[in-house]
Amino acid sequence: MTENYGIKISQDGYDVKNTNDENLVFSTKFGTYPSMCVGLSGTASYETVSNFEDIVFTINHSFQSTPFCLVYYQNGDTPNNWQLFGTSPEVILGDNSPTPTFVDFYDDKIVVKFSGFSTGESVTIRYYIFNIFV
Amino acid sequence: MTTKNYGIKISIDGVDVNSATDKQLLLSTKYPFLKAFVQGSVSLSITGPSTTTTYINHNLGYYPAFVHYSIISEFSTEDRYLGRFAADGESGGISLDSNCDTSKVNFAWKDSHSVEDGNYPYTVYFYYYIFYDSLT
Numbered sequence: 001m002t003e004n005y006g007i008k009i010s011q012d013g014y015d016v017k018n019t020n021d022e023n024l025v026f027s028t029k030f031g032t033y034p035s036m037c038v039g040l041s042g043t044a045s046y047e048t049v050s051n052f053e054d055i056v057f058t059i060n061h062s063f064q065s066t067p068f069c070l071v072y073y074q075n076g077d078t079p080n081n082w083q084l085f086g087t088s089p090e091v092i093l094g095d096n097s098p099t100p101t102f103v104d105f106y107d108d109k110i111v112v113k114f115s116g117f118s119t120g121e122s123v124t125i126r127y128y129i130f131n132i133f134v
Numbered sequence: 135m136t137t138k139n140y141g142i143k144i145s146i147d148g149v150d151v152n153s154a155t156d157k158q159l160l161l162s163t164k165y166p167f168l169k170a171f172v173q174g175s176v177s178l179s180i181t182g183p184s185t186t187t188t189y190i191n192h193n194l195g196y197y198p199a200f201v202h203y204s205i206i207s208e209f210s211t212e213d214r215y216l217g218r219f220a221a222d223g224e225s226g227g228i229s230l231d232s233n234c235d236t237s238k239v240n241f242a243w244k245d246s247h248s249v250e251d252g253n254y255p256y257t258v259y260f261y262y263y264i265f266y267d268s269l270t
Contacts, residue, residue, distance in 0.1 A: 007144070025170075028144055028160060037165035039156075043270075065157065070201060072269050081233040081240075082197045082269050092185055092231035092242040126269040128199065131156065131165050 039063060039131040047076075047122040054101075057112040061129055066105045069129045071112055073100065076122035085112070085125075168199055169266040176262075178243050181255040185244040190262060193237050197269040200239050202262035204230055230258075239264055 006028030010016035014023040021027065044057050061067065071085035081093070085100050101113040114123055141163030145151035149158045156162065171192065178186045192198060229244040241260045245252060 026161065037159075037162065037167055039165050063157070070199070072199065074197075074269075081235050083231070083233040084200065084202075086231070092229055092244050093187070093233045093240055126199075128168065131159075131162075 036068075037131040038128050039067065040129040041127060043124060043126050045122060045124040048117040048119055051117070051119050053117045053119075055114040055117060055123060057125055057127075058109055059112070059127055059129070060109045062108070063129075063131070064107055066107050067110075067129045068132050069103070069105065069110055069127060071103050071110075071128075072126045073112075073114070074124045074126075082126070171198065171264045171266045173263045174261075175259055176241065177257050177259045178241075179255065179257055180243065180245055182249055183246055183252065185242060187240060187242045188260070189238040189240045190264070191238055192234075192264050194266070195236055197234055197236060198239075199265040199267045199269055200232070200234055200262060202232060202239075202241065202260050204241075204243070204258055204260050206256055206258050232260075234264075234269075 008016060008027040008029065009025045010019050011023050011025055016024075021029070040059075040061050042059070044059070046055050046057070048055065072082045073085055074082045083093070083100075085103055099114060099116040101115045102111075103113075104111040110127065110129060112125055112127070143151060143154075143162040143164070144160045145154040146158055146160045151159075156164070159165075171194070172190075174190065176188050176190060178188055180186060227246055229246075231242045231244075233240050239262060241262075243258050245254075247253075
């Protein structure tokens with residue numbers, strides 16, 4: 001007899017007893033790799049004190065492996081928008097300062113860098129470090 | 135008095151949940167999920183050198199976490215970009231960008247290739263997830 005047991009949760013509007021895997025919110029059937037849980041999240045802010053100052057955020061974690069993460073940022077000039085961090089030097093939507101430079105991933109920290117600031121410019125980041133590892 | 139440590143945890147296949155490390159857990163209430171609010175796709179028709187924008191309404195009333203990737207040509211295995219990206223730098227290249235406000239997630243696509251050098255017209259597809267989780 002084929003064993004088929006565990007826990008599964010369907011999305012709204014779908015009968016969990018007969019729906020396809022793609023309509024599940026969660027299933028222990030997908031048990032080979034950990035789910036994309038948020039291991040650590042938070043915010044950090046900084047305001048520059050000199051021209052052309054780079055801003056570097058170092059977020060320590062204790063996962064002992066290199067995690068996947070998402071970083072968003074908001075700068076003081078366009079406080080009504082949060083940008084998804086990328087490696088592009090060109091910002092099409094919103095203000096181009098600060099310029100997001102890189103996000104580096106390590107087994108004990110992530111490092112987020114912005115460059116090209118004038119004095120008195122500020123940036124806030126929101127980071128999610130996930131419990132899945134590269 | 136002992137430290138409180140309770141909740142639900144499920145280990146990945148082949149690992150004893152009683153001795154599993156956090157990395158070996160499929161799920162743990164110690165680590166919350168990003169909770170998906172909506173997923174979908176939008177497309178932009180690119181007919182020449184331009185900056186083209188589109189958006190998705192979420193109307194959550196706050197700034198939600200989101201993620202997206204983009205592809206050129208629905209059936210191509212090339213040119214798939216995660217998040218914000220630029221190919222070929224600022225001059226003569228492709229850039230894409232995204233942000234959110236309290237009611238929308240905005241996407242933008244910029245192609246600076248000349249009419250002669252660009253592969254116009256083409257369609258770019260944004261596949262997105264917007265989460266209930268607030269960025270603020």
